[in-house]
Amino acid sequence: MRTNDNVMLEIRHYSKSYGAGKKAVDDVNLTVMGGDIYGFIGHNGAGKSTTIRAVVGVLDFTEGDIFIDGHSVKDEPMACKRVTAYIPDNPDLYENLTGIQYLNFVADVFSIDAREREQSIRRYADLFEITRDLGDLIGAYSHGMKQKLAIISALIHKPRLLVLDEPFVGLDPKATFTLKEIMREMCQNGTAIFFSTHVLDVAEKLCNKVAIIKHGRIIASGTMEELTEGHSLEEAFLEADGDE
Numbered sequence: 001m002r003t004n005d006n007v008m009l010e011i012r013h014y015s016k017s018y019g020a021g022k023k024a025v026d027d028v029n030l031t032v033m034g035g036d037i038y039g040f041i042g043h044n045g046a047g048k049s050t051t052i053r054a055v056v057g058v059l060d061f062t063e064g065d066i067f068i069d070g071h072s073v074k075d076e077p078m079a080c081k082r083v084t085a086y087i088p089d090n091p092d093l094y095e096n097l098t099g100i101q102y103l104n105f106v107a108d109v110f111s112i113d114a115r116e117r118e119q120s121i122r123r124y125a126d127l128f129e130i131t132r133d134l135g136d137l138i139g140a141y142s143h144g145m146k147q148k149l150a151i152i153s154a155l156i157h158k159p160r161l162l163v164l165d166e167p168f169v170g171l172d173p174k175a176t177f178t179l180k181e182i183m184r185e186m187c188q189n190g191t192a193i194f195f196s197t198h199v200l201d202v203a204e205k206l207c208n209k210v211a212i213i214k215h216g217r218i219i220a221s222g223t224m225e226e227l228t229e230g231h232s233l234e235e236a237f238l239e240a241d242g243d244e
Contacts, residue, residue, distance in 0.1 A: 006033050006034045006035075007031055007032075007033055007034075007067075007069075007070070008032055008033060008034050008036075008068065008069055008083075008160055008161045008191075008192035009030075009031070009032035009038075009055065009066075009067070009068055009161055009163075009192060009194055010030075010031050010032075010066070010067040011028055011029060011030050011031075011051070011055070011064070011066050012029060012064050012065050012066070012067070013027050013028075013029060013063065013064035013065075014027070014028045014029075014051065014054060014061060014063065014064035014065070014066060015027055015028070015061070015063035015064055015216075016047075016050050016051075016054065016059070016061050016063070016216075017063075023216050024047055024050045024216050025047040025050050025051055025054075025213075025216045026047075026215075026216040026217045027064070027217065028047070028051055028064075028213070028216075028217070028218055029218065030211050030218065030221060032161075032192045032193075032194050032209075033192060034160070034190045034191065034192050035187050035188070035190055035191075035192065036187065036192050036193065036194075036208060036209050037183060037184070037187050037193045037195075037206055037207045037208055037209070038192070038193065038194045038195070038207060038208075038209045038210070038211070039195065039196075039197060039203035039206070039207035039209070039210040039211070040052070040194065040195065040196040040197075040210075040211055040213065041196070041197060041198065041200065041203055041210060041211070041212055041213070041233075041237065042196075042198075042212060042213040042214055043198075043214065043241075044198070046213045046214055046215065046216065047213050047215075047216040047217075048165070048196040048213060049089070049165055049196065050216075051213070052086075052163055052165050052194075052196055053165075054066060054073070055068070055073065055163055055194070056081075056084060056086040056163050057073055057077050057080065057081065058086075061074075068080040068083065068084055068161055069083050069160060069161070082110075083159060083160040083161055084159055084160075084161045084162075084163060085154035085155065085157065085159035085161070085162050085163070086154065086163045086164075086165075087147075087150050087151055087154050087162075087163070087164045087165065087167055088150070088165050089165040089166040089167075089169055091146045091147055091149070091150035093138045093146055093149065093150065094138060095137065095138045095139035096137065096138075096139065097137070097138055098134065098135055098136060098137055098138065099130065099133060099134035099135070099136060099138060099141070099149050100121070100134040100135060102138060102149065102153065103117075103121050103134070103149070103152060103153055103156065104117070106153040106156065106157070107121075107156055107157070110156075110157035112156060112157055117156060120155070120156040120158075121134075121152065121156060124151075124152040124155055124156065125152060127178050127182070128148040128151065128152065128175055128178060129174075129175075130145055130148050130149065130152075133145060143170045144170045144171060144172060144175070147167075147169075147170045147171055147175075148171070148175060151167070151179060155182065159191065160190075160191055160192065161191070161192050161193075161194070162183070162186065162191060162192070162193045162194075162195075163193075163194050163195065164193070164194075164195035164196070165195070165196050166196055166197060166198070167179060167195055167197070168197065168199060168202060180202070180206055183206065184206070200232075200233045200234045200237060201233075201234075203233060204224065204228070204232065204233035204234075207224055208223060208224055209221075209222065209223050209224065210222070210223075210224055210227055210233065212227075212237060212240050212241070214240075214241060219240050219241070220236070220240040227240075
């Protein structure tokens with residue numbers, strides 16, 4: 001049951017164990033509101049990707065629950081997927097399709113009409129400078145081009161929740177700037193963004209809220225001002241990491 005229309009993502013007591021009861025993620029709780037750019041930071045192996053994959057329904061879990069726009073990821077997966085877009089750190093696309101075929105496939109999945117999809121594809125392909133490459137097979141794309149195509153495919157259905165795992169890896173500086181500007185614009189229009197990164201400078205400039213995860217547990221979270229208290233995010237991260 002929806003209790004707050006502005007809560008787009010709520011993770012409640014989420015845990016995930018692998019093998020011999022070892023917990024990769026242990027009792028994670030966080031809330032992302034519409035309009036938030038929420039950074040999820042931590043060392044490699046801290047549990048960022050495990051949590052994100054559970055949020056988007058790629059990874060099963062038994063402990064806790066995750067809600068997207070008031071719907072349980074476990075019990076109402078299709079309702080969650082309708083309003084969510086996910087950009088993984090290493091896009092796994094259909095390499096035997098052309099770029100435009102792939103984008104039209106995604107648009108078909110979300111029932112986007114011809115005029116709207118054409119406008120969205122043209123806009124984002126121009127911004128990321130891959131318009132002339134859309135007729136080529138994805139298998140011929142570089143990693144950076146695949147990342148751009150994955151980003152465009154995530155944006156064309158205007159998600160209410162955008163989830164990204166290390167989204168700036170593999171992007172050139174101009175594409176990185178473009179994506180950050182798009183993220184800010186989306187949040188101004190009420191979209192919630194939840195993304196992992198190990199680039200603290202980017203998180204500090206882009207996010208209004210942050211959670212720090214270590215060994216599968218949240219060790220600090222809050223608004224950027226609360227966490228940094230006049231210091232840099234890097235200093236706040238190192239302090240929290242050391243205290244833990």
